[in-house]
Amino acid sequence: MKEGKDIDKLFKDGLETPDLPFNDLDWDNLEERLHPSPKRRIIPLFWYAAVAGIAAMLLIVFLLVKPSDKIEAIAGAKTDKGNQNNIKKSSDNIVKPTEIPVKPTDQGVNSDPNPLSINKRSIGVVQKQDNKNIFAPEVENGQKTDEILANNGNMLAGIPFKPVLNSKINEVQFKEEHLSTSVETGRPDRVKTPVLKQKSRFALSILAAPDLTSVQKSGQSSLSGSFGVEATYAVTKRISITTGAAYAKKIYNSDFSLYKPNTNYVFNVAPSNIHANCDVIDIPLNVNYKVFNGRRNSISVSTGLSSYLMLKEQYTYSYDGAAYKGPKDYTVRNQNQHYLGIANVGLEFQHKINNNLSISAKPFMKIPLTDIGYGNAKLSSTGVAISVNMNLFKKN
Template sequence: MKEGKDIDKLFKDGLENPDLPFNDLDWDNLEERLHPAPKRRGIPLFWYAAAAGIAAMLLIVFLLIKPNGKIETIARSKTGNRNQNNIEKSGDNAVKPNEVPEKQVDRGVNVAQNPLSINRRSTEEGHKQDNKDIFAPNVENGQKTKEILENNGNMLAGIRFKPELSPTINEVEFMEQPLSTKVETGKPDRMKPLAVKQKSRFVLSILAAPDLTSVQKSGQSSLSGGFGVEATYAVTKRISITTGAVYAKKIYDSDFSLYKPNTTYVFSVTPSNIHANCDVIDIPLNVNYKIFNGRRNSISVSTGLSSYLMLKEQYTYSYDGAAYKGPKDYTVRNQNQHYLGIANVGLEFQHKINNNLSISAKPFMKIPLTDIGYGNSRLSSTGVAISVNMNLFKKN
């Protein structure tokens, strides 16, 4: 207990008289956190970028927009016109052919008429002649010649200090050149017709055709179906022809009374029912007529004939009662072919996905025109063919 009291006293004395060192730097840091100085917002970077862009644009405009060299030409032309007027006035008032040498008068008039373009011949003569001859005044008419030189100082200075001007810069001679136009004669070239994409006449279809198959007057239908390939050729915009090959299963049930095989076999006990499972190659030949042709959708009616090639025929017999009383099944292979023995009727709805691909749904009915198979049954089918159609041999 005494040791515990001493510990309590030690904590009490420590809390009543804490020995905490004082540091002015800690108080300054605390004051900065309590009263932070407002931060100075800097100029955003995009302002610098904008100012640099404006300066670059001004520099480009200054470099591109320069004084046109035609201003100097116009100024010289105007000066030449004023000099020409002065020469004409001074010639009327003071200069006469007897008083001024002929060579000086001709040279002055040519320069006054066209101060910017000097004839090459006169320029060469000016080079050969001494400069003193150009400025030498006539003894008798010195005062008048001096006036001409003063009025045409700019012109004569140009002859003396710039005697060779580029012969290509000769505006007067260019304007005086006769204009010639060449007229094409003969028949113009015949324009070629534009290449237009033509629709393909051949369409390849991959189809699947579930159906219900039955023997007429039996009152029973069984689910059958087939899949295959068909090709369509467009004769006109609305008429087309379709053929192909479809592998089909023909499954049906019927009474034995509708089963009429070509055989001499006599059943000891007559079966009551027949179940048939036949593998058939269906080769259609149909003519299609498009009754509606829209931008994306079209509707066609079709009719034609089909040929059945019987690959395998399997017949199963059933009897009344449980006891076995006769043959149970019978199989026939590749013995019956019915060419153009089935009539086809259909209505096709087609939707175009793009210029080369479309899908279609075609409800159809197959009506027998003759007896089908080993059992000589009137076999009919009703179903819907779903196909994917692709355009082939497309030309431009």
């Protein structure tokens, strides 16, 4: 135990007062690892060689191109110098003529605006070619110079003007310009007016119209209906006319007191009720006015008259009690036609599917203006007509 305590003390003393040698190199190595200095990038030797080669090639090209430019410049300078020498030589060949103080006889010649006339200030210089004075006056028939000058009206600064034009000396060069023009021949094209699509004025409708039919004051209504075809013609944008034909079933019940046939037959026992089933051709003639016209939807009101052509009328009589007391039914065929005897009133809601097709719903009412059928009943109908409309004869 004592030995063990000594070992513990030894470790304790060693940890409290450690004897570690200090080395500066170790601290420098640690500092370098913590903060490494950036390494310089060494450019390879072949890059230096490449740059030197490129510089040498540029220098050679510069030396090869530069002398040619100098040669061209020297050649141009020589050409200019030669032109100056030629001009100087030509100026040496100019001879100043002897001025003759003679007044011009015509002052208008010197003020001639002709661009070919020579200016007064520039006259006095006569150019020789082949030792000949081109402006010198010619002596004709031994005349003196004074006489020639007096008779010559074309005087330029006191010098008789008889030039011998030399195209080589007085040569004016113009730059040729090739101008081309093309002229179209023939009649010009007519300007076409823009073509606008017009709406069709005609529309064909296929309709089905369920309704409730009744005799006035009877208080009883029966379900009836019709289906047919109508054609509409648009007079203006808002006004149109509609006509057509529909096959209709007119079914109604009424009290016998409202049944007033044109007959001499007398019932032994009066029926209590009448049931009618009539086949009718309905021919309307309506005028429509469009009160609202939107892009897709429109609303129209219509009014007009209808004609009823009675095809078949079948009447069934009902009696009070079970025993048979009289005729049970009666049929009439093609005997009653009522022209323009019914008034039509309606309100149509139309929805356009596309430019050629639309659908509509039309609540309507048919009011009798006269007695209808064999029984002379005041027959009225109220219903809704559903139709599909198609535009016809569309113009462009």
